[in-house]
Amino acid sequence: MKRKLLFIGLLTALLVIGLDSCKKESEAKEPPTCDFSIKAEGLKITFTAVATNTDTYAWNFGDGQTSTEANPVHTYADGGEYEVKLVVTGEGGSAEKKIKVTVTPGLEDIKIMLTGGPGAANGKTWVLKTDSPVDGDGASAIEPNMLVLIPIPADFYGWMGKERLDGKKEEYTFKYDGSFKIDTKNDTVLAISLYAFFNGITVDQSNTPYGTCRATGYVQPAGATWEIRESDITVDAITNPSETTVPPAHGNVVFSGKKWLSLSPGSFLGFLDFSTSSNIIIKSISPTQLRVAIMVCMYQGAAAPGGADFANLPTYMYHMTFIPKP
Structure with a gap:
């Protein structure tokens, strides 16, 4: 009888540990969210990432230039419309956001x-x-x-x-x-x-x-x-x-x-x-x-x-x- 109770106790403990581990693993693997904002000063654009559950950032500014910073500042060679893309990755996967940015040279x-x-x-x-x-x-x-x-x-x-x-x-x-x-x-x-x-x-x-x-x-x-x-x-x-x-x-x-x-x-x-x-x-x-x-x-x-x-x-x-x- 004692052996049976001991076995049940061990099994219960293992289940509790397993469930707790799954819960923590699930929490750690929340999928990332991705967005960003911009602030323009002529050809100089400040990009600010608005992301969660993220470990890395990959920016493509649409002019052949890239960055891995969270909040990069990029200066374009000339004005025009550029498609800017941000890809973020975390333990829960990856997410991306694209925005068309119109760049206008200042005086x-x-x-x-x-x-x-x-x-x-x-x-x-x-x-x-x-x-x-x-x-x-x-x-x-x-x-x-x-x-x-x-x-x-x-x-x-x-x-x-x-x-x-x-x-x-x-x-x-x-x-x-x-x-x-x-x-x-x-x-x-x-x-x-x-x-x-x-x-x-x-x-x-x-x-x-x-x-x-x-x-x-x-x-x-x-x-x-x-x-x-x-x-x-x-x-x-x-x-x-x-x-x-x-x-x-x-x-x-x-x-x-x-x-x-x-x-x-x-x-x-x-x-x-x-x-x-x-x-x-x-x-x-x-x-x-x-x-x-x-x-x-x-x-x-x-x-x-x-x-x-x-x-x-x-x-x-x-x-x-x-x-x-x-």
């Missing part, structure tokens, strides 16, 4: 990408990309959506002749201190035909079907500067780009939420034109590409009596791409 980020940063003593030099058309470049009316209605023609730069080649194109150098230099080539610059005509600086036989030409005699004013702004831009523009009547219908167009490049009087980017074109909307920028919308003046009634008074009103936006000097 300081843009300044660094445009100039090379404070450590670039000679600044950063850009040239117009002319080897092949870029999708999204072309012409639009002057309106806030900046919808490109006329894609850039395949032969647009072919009309430039040798001036489209590396070493023959105007060079635009931006320095971090705010100074700006235009290095002209062949003693000529790209210009809008109407402006060149009114100023008597058109190079013979250089007019193109696209309202551009080469102009001579340009000298950049001393002490030229640049700055980036993000206040609203209000432009008095001709309503119908093909308008020929005098006076043309025109009115204020307001661009909100844009970052734009303001050049000092007499300077330009891409095309020499009336002063309106010194305010240039930055569509996007990365270390390897600058995409802009430039307002150009091509009023078709400018030669009619009284039309010259409206020649400096913009009619189109030219959407162009610049790249660092090769």
Whole structure:
């Protein structure tokens, strides 16, 4: 009888220990949960994991870079949309979370990408990309959506002749201190035909079907500067780009939420034109590409009596791409 009671006691103890062990094992293997939050400061993003029952973290920032920290800080090379994924693992398995993150460069980020940063003593030099058309470049009316209605023609730069080649194109150098230099080539610059005509600086036989030409005699004013702004831009523009009547219908167009490049009087980017074109909307920028919308003046009634008074009103936006000097 005593043996039987002893056996029952031992069996009970083993069952209690086993159940307790299973309970502890079950508690230790709770599946992990995974989430995260972000805080953006321009291109610099702080990621904070919100996870439980987790031992390890594996981040993929969507740009080829990764991290195993719980709360990493990551700086993207340029703006855009990135799919960020976090995978956490623990004794209870793994879990993951994906979020699409839109990264928008701040003013300081843009300044660094445009100039090379404070450590670039000679600044950063850009040239117009002319080897092949870029999708999204072309012409639009002057309106806030900046919808490109006329894609850039395949032969647009072919009309430039040798001036489209590396070493023959105007060079635009931006320095971090705010100074700006235009290095002209062949003693000529790209210009809008109407402006060149009114100023008597058109190079013979250089007019193109696209309202551009080469102009001579340009000298950049001393002490030229640049700055980036993000206040609203209000432009008095001709309503119908093909308008020929005098006076043309025109009115204020307001661009909100844009970052734009303001050049000092007499300077330009891409095309020499009336002063309106010194305010240039930055569509996007990365270390390897600058995409802009430039307002150009091509009023078709400018030669009619009284039309010259409206020649400096913009009619189109030219959407162009610049790249660092090769």
